Amino acid sequence: MHFADEAEIKVQAGNGGNGSASFRREKFIPRGGPDGGNGGDGGSIILQADENLNTLVNFVSQKHFKARHGQMGLGNNKYGAAGEDLILKVPVGTIVFDAETGNQLADLIHIGEQVIVARGGLGGKGNANFKSSTRQAPDFAELGEPGEEKALKLELKLIADVAIIGYPSVGKSTLISRISNARPKIADYPFTTLVPNLGVVKVDQTDFVVADIPGLIEGAHEGKGLGIAFLKHIERAEILVHLLDLTRENLTDDFRKLNLELASYSKVLAKKKQLIVFNKTDATISEIVGQAAKDFKKYNPLFISCVTGEGMNTLLYRLKDEVLAHRRKKKTAKPKEAFKVFRPHLEIPDARNFSIEKTNEGFRITGKRIEQISIMTDISKKGAVFRMHDILEKIGAYREMKKMGGKNGDKIQIGKRTFSFMDLG
Ligand SMILES: Nc1nc2c(ncn2[C@@H]2O[C@H](COP(=O)(O)OP(=O)(O)OP(=O)(O)O)[C@@H](O)[C@H]2O)c(=O)[nH]1
Ligand SMILES: [Mg+2]
Numbered sequence: 300m301h302f303a304d305e306a307e308i309k310v311q312a313g314n315g316g317n318g319s320a321s322f323r324r325e326k327f328i329p330r331g332g333p334d335g336g337n338g339g340d341g342g343s344i345i346l347q348a349d350e351n352l353n354t355l356v357n358f359v360s361q362k363h364f365k366a367r368h369g370q371m372g373l374g375n376n377k378y379g380a381a382g383e384d385l386i387l388k389v390p391v392g393t394i395v396f397d398a399e400t401g402n403q404l405a406d407l408i409h410i411g412e413q414v415i416v417a418r419g420g421l422g423g424k425g426n427a428n429f430k431s432s433t434r435q436a437p438d439f440a441e442l443g444e445p446g447e448e449k450a451l452k453l454e455l456k457l458i459a460d461v462a463i464i465g466y467p468s469v470g471k472s473t474l475i476s477r478i479s480n481a482r483p484k485i486a487d488y489p490f491t492t493l494v495p496n497l498g499v500v501k502v503d504q505t506d507f508v509v510a511d512i513p514g515l516i517e518g519a520h521e522g523k524g525l526g527i528a529f530l531k532h533i534e535r536a537e538i539l540v541h542l543l544d545l546t547r548e549n550l551t552d553d554f555r556k557l558n559l560e561l562a563s564y565s566k567v568l569a570k571k572k573q574l575i576v577f578n579k580t581d582a583t584i585s586e587i588v589g590q591a592a593k594d595f596k597k598y599n600p601l602f603i604s605c606v607t608g609e610g611m612n613t614l615l616y617r618l619k620d621e622v623l624a625h626r627r628k629k630k631t632a633k634p635k636e637a638f639k640v641f642r643p644h645l646e647i648p649d650a651r652n653f654s655i656e657k658t659n660e661g662f663r664i665t666g667k668r669i670e671q672i673s674i675m676t677d678i679s680k681k682g683a684v685f686r687m688h689d690i691l692e693k694i695g696a697y698r699e700m701k702k703m704g705g706k707n708g709d710k711i712q713i714g715k716r717t718f719s720f721m722d723l724g
Contacts, residue, residue: 302353302356302493302494302495303354303355303356303358303455304354304355304454304455304456304457304531304532305355305452305453305454305455306355306358306359306452306453307362307450307451307452307453308358308362308363308364308450308451308453309362309363309364309448309449309450309451310344310364310366310387310416310417310448310449310451311344311363311364311365311366311417311446311447311448312341312342312344312417312419312420312446312447313340313341313342313365313366313367313368313369313382313419313420313446314341314368314369314382314419314420314443314444314445314446315338315339315340315341315368315421315422315423315443315444315445315675316337316338316339316340316341316368316369316370316371316372316379316382316422316443317338317371317372317379317423317440317441317442317443317677318335318336318337318371318372318422318423318424318425318426318428318441318442318443319335319336319337319338319371319372319373319374319440320333320335320425320426320437320438320439320440321334321335321373321374321375321425322334322374322436323375324374332427332430332436333425333426333429333430333436333437333438334374334375334376334425334426334427335372335373335374335376335425335426335427335440336372336373336374336376336377336378336379336425336427337372337378337379337422337423337424337425337428338369338370338371338378338379338422338423338425338441338443339369339371339372339378339379339380339381339382339422340369340381340382340419340420340421340422341366341367341368341369341381341382341419341420341421341422341443341444341446342367342368342369342381342382342383342384342385342419342446343366343384343385343417343418343419343446344364344366344384344385344415344417345384345385345386345387345413345414345415345416346386346387346388346389346393346395346405346407346413346414346453347386347387347388347389347407347411347412347413348389348390348391348392348407348408348409348410348411348412348413349388349389349390349391349410350391350410352388352389352390352391353390353457353496353497354390354455354494355389355390355393355453355455358387358389358453364385364387365385366382366383366384366385366417366419366446367383367385368382368443368446369381369382369419369420369422369443370382371423371443372422372423372425372440376425376427378422379422381419381422382419384419386413389407389453389455390455390457391407391408391409391412391458392407392408392455392456392458392535393406393407393453393454393455394406394407394453394454394455394456395407395414395416395451395452395453396451396453396454397449397450397451397452398449398450398451398452399449399450404416404451404641404643405641405643407641408458409639412639412640412641413639413640413641414640414641414642414643415640415641415642415643416449416451416643417446417447417448417449418446418447419446419447420443420444420445420446420447421443421444421671421675422443423440423441423443423444423675424440424441425440425441426438426439426440429682434682437682438680438682439677439680439681439682439683439686440677440683441675441676441677441683442674442675442676442677443675444671444674444675445674455532456531456532456534456535457495457497457510457532457535458508458535459497459508459509459510459532459535459536460507460508460509460536460537460538460622460625461500461507461508461509461510461536461537461538461618461621461622462509462510462512462532462533462536462538462539462540463475463509463510463511463512463539463540463542464512464515464533464539464541464542464557464561465514465515465541465542465543465544465557466514466515466516466543466544466547466553466557467489467490467491467514467516467524468488468489468491468514468544469514469542469543469544469547469578469579470542470544470578470579470605471492471511471512471514471542472484472485472491472492473485473578473605474511474540474603474605475496475509475510475511476498477605477608478498478500478611478614478615479498479499479500479509480498480499481496481497481509481511483496483511489514489516489524490513490514490524490525492511492512492514493513493525494513494529495510495511495512495513495529495532496510496511497509497510497511498510498511500615502615502616502619503619505619505622505623507622509540510532510533510536512529512530512533513525513529515527515530515557515560517556517559519560520560520563520564527560527564530561530564530565530568533561533568533571534565534567534568536571537571537572537621537622537625538571538574538622538625539571539572539573539574540573540574540576540618541554541557541573541574541575541576542576542578543576543577543578543591544577544578544579545577545578545579545580545583545587545588545591545602546579546582546583550591550594550595551594551595554575554595572621574601574618574621575595575598575599575600575601576600576601576603577591577595577600577602577603578603578604579605579606580602580603580604580609580610581604581606581607581609582606588602601613601614601617648667648668648671649668650666650668650669650672650690650694651694651695652666652667652668653666653668653669653694653696654666655696655700655703657703658712660709660710660712661705661709661710661712661720662700662703662705662709662710662711662712662720663712663713664691664696664712664713665713669690669691669694669696669713670713670714672687672690673687673713673714673716673718674714674715674716676716678716684718687718688718688721691711691718697722700720701722705720706722707719707720707721707722
């Protein structure tokens with residue numbers, strides 16, 4: 300398989316490294332001050348739109364991706380190294396969804412655009428951070444935060460300025476190979492082109508992307524021929540070149556039927572601007588050309604031959620004008636100039652943003668930051684557990700739990716961890 304426009308993948312960001320719990324060792328001082336350094340942050344997983352790709356096929360063969368973990372901190376205030384981010388390249392036009400919630404995380408429509416799909420875990424703080432007037436010798440450090448894990452659905456909708464559509468064998472691939480750098484297969488049997496091809500066309504100073512779409516036939520929306528699987532790639536094109544073949548029997552019929560197929564796929568497509576182009580002037584007689592010109596007069600059609608090159612310049616300048624007019628109208632930046640990083644995790648978590656609910660055994664506290672602190676607490680160390688209770692006191696969680704009837708022995712569930720209610724007075 301050389302083409303895929305859908306894929307489901309799993310991504311796992313790196314864990315943060317554990318902080319170090321260490322004490323300075325010096326001659327004659329049995330136990331110096333705490334000097335445990337922080338663990339490094341885990342690597343994140345980032346998707347980046349790349350102009351050289353036009354398929355998601357790489358994500359069909361490989362589906363699991365992991366970024367590197369952060370290193371743990373060491374004594375003598377040494378920080379652990381951060382885990383490297385993993386950058387996965389996807390074609391421009393890839394839409395990224397969270398497969399579980401169905402939420403759209405990003406639509407990578409410009410070259411270089413990125414989305415951070417799974418955030419690396421925070422490195423744990425070393426015990427040097429926990430020294431205070433009441434805590435001279437903290438013997439605990441934070442654990443590294445686990446990296447985010449996500450199931451993603453990727454969907455590719457190619458981004459082309461112009462899409463060439465039409466019946467099989469009308470010369471769509473021949474046309475794109477004549478006007479762009481694309482070199483698709485060309486042959487005189489129907490459905491030669493099995494997947495869309497993209498090519499870049501240059502007219503004077505203007506660059507634009509043209510897509511050659513596999514041939515459509517009557518009944519495509521019911522699955523005839525190659526069906527309508529590729530129509531989604533036309534949706535984002537601003538201009539459709541509707542290519543007709545002068546050597547075919549009934550051109551008005553061809554035209555009408557193809558438009559019906561578009562309309563039965565989507566209203567957006569039905570309304571899209573079409574440039575009507577008749578191909579193969581070299582292979583027909585002037586009477587036929589004249590008749591077509593008359594029948595299609597209101598569409599202001601063009602006549603070309605991909606063999607002799609007749610009409611090619613007129614077509615190119617018409618396309619350039621249309622593309623430029625459209626770009627002006629939309630005032631969109633030229634693709635190469637735009638660059639954006641989507642950060643679905645941008646909100647800065649604050650431990651005071653939490654909520655409490657009663658459970659059978661006590662309470663459940665939820666909140667991004669408090670859950671993060673919870674998972675990073677080394678519950679094998681008393682000092683670390685006390686710090687957790689301290690934080691719950693400071694952010695007002697204890698006050699609320701008491702109001703709700705909390706007493707010693709109740710369980711407090713925070714994320715994946717459970718603590719015991721401890722009335723500190
Ligand atoms: N005489 C003549 N033949 C042409 C012209 N353009 C294309 N052809 C021929 O028409 C046939 C079909 O061309 P393709 O470019 O493969 O057609 P297509 O529309 O891409 O077809 P599918 O991929 O099957 O949808 C080939 O044999 C081409 O050489 C033209 O202007 N004049
Ligand atoms: Mg073709």
